[in-house]
Amino acid sequence: MRTRITESLGIEFPIVQGGMQWVGLAEMASAVSNAGGLGILTGLTQTSPAELVNEIERCRSMTAKPFAVNLTILPTIKPIPYQDYAQAIVDSGVKIVETAGRNPEPFLPLFKSAGIKVIHKCTSIRHALKAEKIGCDMVSVDGFECAGHPGEDDVTNMILLPLAAKRLKIPFLASGGLGDGKGLAAALAMGADGINMGTRFMVTREAPIHEKVKQKMVEATELDTSLIYRTLSNTARVFKNSVAQQVIDIESRPGKTQFEDLQSLVQGAKGRELFDTGDLDKGIWSAGMIVGLIDDIPTCHELISRIVAEAEEIIKRRLIEAVS
Amino acid sequence: MRTRITESLGIEFPIVQGGMQWVGLAEMASAVSNAGGLGILTGLTQTSPAELVNEIERCRSMTAKPFAVNLTILPTIKPIPYQDYAQAIVDSGVKIVETAGRNPEPFLPLFKSAGIKVIHKCTSIRHALKAEKIGCDMVSVDGFECAGHPGEDDVTNMILLPLAAKRLKIPFLASGGLGDGKGLAAALAMGADGINMGTRFMVTREAPIHEKVKQKMVEATELDTSLIYRTLSNTARVFKNSVAQQVIDIESRPGKTQFEDLQSLVQGAKGRELFDTGDLDKGIWSAGMIVGLIDDIPTCHELISRIVAEAEEIIKRRLIEAVS
Numbered sequence: 001m002r003t004r005i006t007e008s009l010g011i012e013f014p015i016v017q018g019g020m021q022w023v024g025l026a027e028m029a030s031a032v033s034n035a036g037g038l039g040i041l042t043g044l045t046q047t048s049p050a051e052l053v054n055e056i057e058r059c060r061s062m063t064a065k066p067f068a069v070n071l072t073i074l075p076t077i078k079p080i081p082y083q084d085y086a087q088a089i090v091d092s093g094v095k096i097v098e099t100a101g102r103n104p105e106p107f108l109p110l111f112k113s114a115g116i117k118v119i120h121k122c123t124s125i126r127h128a129l130k131a132e133k134i135g136c137d138m139v140s141v142d143g144f145e146c147a148g149h150p151g152e153d154d155v156t157n158m159i160l161l162p163l164a165a166k167r168l169k170i171p172f173l174a175s176g177g178l179g180d181g182k183g184l185a186a187a188l189a190m191g192a193d194g195i196n197m198g199t200r201f202m203v204t205r206e207a208p209i210h211e212k213v214k215q216k217m218v219e220a221t222e223l224d225t226s227l228i229y230r231t232l233s234n235t236a237r238v239f240k241n242s243v244a245q246q247v248i249d250i251e252s253r254p255g256k257t258q259f260e261d262l263q264s265l266v267q268g269a270k271g272r273e274l275f276d277t278g279d280l281d282k283g284i285w286s287a288g289m290i291v292g293l294i295d296d297i298p299t300c301h302e303l304i305s306r307i308v309a310e311a312e313e314i315i316k317r318r319l320i321e322a323v324s
Numbered sequence: 325m326r327t328r329i330t331e332s333l334g335i336e337f338p339i340v341q342g343g344m345q346w347v348g349l350a351e352m353a354s355a356v357s358n359a360g361g362l363g364i365l366t367g368l369t370q371t372s373p374a375e376l377v378n379e380i381e382r383c384r385s386m387t388a389k390p391f392a393v394n395l396t397i398l399p400t401i402k403p404i405p406y407q408d409y410a411q412a413i414v415d416s417g418v419k420i421v422e423t424a425g426r427n428p429e430p431f432l433p434l435f436k437s438a439g440i441k442v443i444h445k446c447t448s449i450r451h452a453l454k455a456e457k458i459g460c461d462m463v464s465v466d467g468f469e470c471a472g473h474p475g476e477d478d479v480t481n482m483i484l485l486p487l488a489a490k491r492l493k494i495p496f497l498a499s500g501g502l503g504d505g506k507g508l509a510a511a512l513a514m515g516a517d518g519i520n521m522g523t524r525f526m527v528t529r530e531a532p533i534h535e536k537v538k539q540k541m542v543e544a545t546e547l548d549t550s551l552i553y554r555t556l557s558n559t560a561r562v563f564k565n566s567v568a569q570q571v572i573d574i575e576s577r578p579g580k581t582q583f584e585d586l587q588s589l590v591q592g593a594k595g596r597e598l599f600d601t602g603d604l605d606k607g608i609w610s611a612g613m614i615v616g617l618i619d620d621i622p623t624c625h626e627l628i629s630r631i632v633a634e635a636e637e638i639i640k641r642r643l644i645e646a647v648s
Contacts (some may be wrong), residue, residue: 001647002645014646022397037428069638125546136445143480144468145483155546156468157616158469158482158501158507159546162504163415164505177480182485182515183486183514185510186509186511186513187510188637188643188646189510189639189642189643190506190507191506221479222479251425254579289479289482290482292487293486293487313392315643315644316644318512319513319639319643320640321326322325322326322512323325323640
């Protein structure tokens with residue numbers, strides 16, 4: 001397939017793996033890139049810039065194709081040496097970076113001077129326009145459906161994508177609610193140049209998370225995600241397990257939820273441990289609404305091939321027949 | 325264009341006008357039908373079955389093409405003679421009915437024996453499957469984006485439509501978040517056989533509502549709708565005007581909102597008067613998120629022609645180029 005994004009990134013199919021904490025290791029990113037998509041290492045899953053350099057090297061040993069690194073810039077209690085991570089990415093020779101969270105402007109001069117293409121993840125049109133203005137090469141437009149942080153506006157991709165097509169000049173990826181060929185064809189129809197998938201790639205053979213987590217997501221329906229942390233204006237879409245339900249219960253108490261009410265729960269919620277052990281009630285994990293459309297655990301190659309084949313079939317037969 | 329729905333309903337384009345209280349008069353429905361879509365009269369906007377018969381006659385005098393009648397079945401304080409409305413529809417010789425609200429099963433024998441095609445509007449897959457099982461001819465699948473009542477599940481059309489395509493045998497319309505050719509092409513890509521538009525048709529020359537309301541909707545962004553009545557488990561998406569804001573304020577008070585808290589406000593909120601006078605703070609009106617993509621007030625003919633032309637262009641050029 002060919003879109004502005006496959007051309008710009010030098011990939012075969014317009015399918016990008018989303019940056020995912022604890023999941024975006026070399027096994028995941030290289031599998032996606034080897035299958036013709038764009039794999040992404042999650043920068044902050046590595047506990048130091050030096051470890052990130054090692055992980056990039058490890059990924060490079062597993063694929064000869066392009067891959068990217070995600071750098072999510074968030075306010076944290078413990079300060080994170082973002083500038084050092086950014087420098088590590090540049091020094092490692094990676095040529096594509098996905099930024100997310102806060103405004104990536106402070107890091108752009110460094111990335112641009114190294115010839116790095118920057119994809120910024122945005123949950124609103126105003127942020128996408130800002131990203132375009134400050135020089136990002138493309139954006140990933142994240143709808144209400146998405147896993148993780150959809151922002152506080154609750155605008156869905158049926159609205160966000162046509163709006164982005166109308167307002168943006170730079171290419172953009174549709175993110176949130178994507179997992180099959182129908183979604184890919186629809187995203188392209190609404191003006192996107194490709195899709196970004198997180199949740200769907202979690203449920204692949206190569207995703208470095210426990211089989212029990214994948215199986216739980218296969219069994220889930222479209223009703224098994226939930227928004228939490230809205231009372232903190234830091235909304236996140238997560239899998240609705242018992243820990244998420246405890247958060248929901250605290251947040252639905254009368255009166256304003258205090259950060260302290262959630263803190264012990266959040267500190268006790270071990271996402272990484274959950275992914276390692278398959279203990280499904282050990283923590284909280286991000287999951288998008290698309291979990292309701294996930295029915296199997298294919299390899300990344302099988303998944304990407306199937307999505308592309310389905311999208312091509314839809315375009316060449318179903319849609320062409322409707323208009324001829 | 326040709327889909328299972330254009331074939332089944334005998335219309336030129338797979339574009340159906342949604343049933344809208346106070347808006348679905350003969351002027352609106354006939355304009356949509358004359359433009360090649362399917363117009364819908366709103367049954368309960370007429371205050372008696374006899375008046376509905378008159379309105380159907382009036383619509384028939386304005387178009388020779390097929391049009392439908394909407395029958396929304398809801399619990400009401402004042403009992404409504406639904407069976408008499410249904411009989412009036414049958415006696416008037418209308419051949420397509422859109423049902424919404426509660427389970428339409430009690431009315432199906434009457435409609436089916438008269439050879440009427442029944443489209444049931446559903447906000448979830450389980451309701452769509454139920455509608456298929458009891459014999460509805462098609463369903464309209466209403467996502468979180470939609471105006472009016474999206475249900476309590478908050479599942480968006482990026483998820484609902486592919487799910488419907490996977491699970492349903494009968495044809496279905498995508499409803500919610502639709503208003504342009506991008507949306508039409510995307511809906512068809514995700515498996516829908518056509519689209520249902522309410523909000524977009526409100527902002528046409530023929531819609532029988534005050535110019536000021538239309539202008540306000542042209543000026544609105546994707547952030548100008550809001551969900552209300554969630555505390556009553558009767559969620560509605562409405563235009564965020566001052567009355568909607570008062571409801572939001574009441575519902576965000578600590579503790580459970582009592583129906584009585586909202587009753588005086590709701591009783592004072594005159595939707596019909598607002599549409600007649602253009603007094604924008606006189607009441608509450610339903611508006612979908614697509615309001616953020618509405619920039620003009622075309623005729624129904626201009627609108628439908630433009631949507632179809634855009635969808636055809638997307639399919640024949642943009643999508644075909646991506647896969648060739």
